[in-house]
Amino acid sequence: MEALLKPGILGKAEKVVDKNDTAPVHGSGKIEVLATPAMIALMENAAFSSVEPFLGGDLTTVGIYVNVRHLSATPVGVKVEAQSELTEINGGKLVFKVTACDESKMIGSGTHERYVVSRASFLEKLTG
Numbered sequence: 684m685e686a687l688l689k690p691g692i693l694g695k696a697e698k699v700v701d702k703n704d705t706a707p708v709h710g711s712g713k714i715e716v717l718a719t720p721a722m723i724a725l726m727e728n729a730a731f732s733s734v735e736p737f738l739g740g741d742l743t744t745v746g747i748y749v750n751v752r753h754l755s756a757t758p759v760g761v762k763v764e765a766q767s768e769l770t771e772i773n774g775g776k777l778v779f780k781v782t783a784c785d786e787s788k789m790i791g792s793g794t795h796e797r798y799v800v801s802r803a804s805f806l807e808k809l810t811g
């Protein structure tokens with residue numbers, strides 16, 4: 684795994700904002716615009732999907748930290764794209780720079796950390 688994962692790996696995730704992505708649905712506000720939790724989920728997806736092809740066996744990653752600013756509102760019907768860049772590897776911890784843009788502007792930026800885990804071991808710890 685470590686030989687395959689290198690800083691500089693890029694990821695992307697995109698979607699058109701629909702009603703299910705809005706602040707009222709996520710419980711984070713009353714205005715029907717892209718909810719901050721929905722934007723963060725898209726950023727996490729960009730990071731997750733960028734490194735998944737480099738992991739073997741039952742390895743995957745889980746999110747452990749998010750530090751993101753939501754800079755601008757995006758209405759329903761507008762496409763949003765999140766991008767990630769793997770910037771640091773520290774053992775099993777992966778650090779990403781993440782951004783999100785809609786069709787006209789940057790709407791979010793920050794950092795996201797994920798940790799490489801064995802699916803089987805992770806699930807075993809949950810069920811005790």
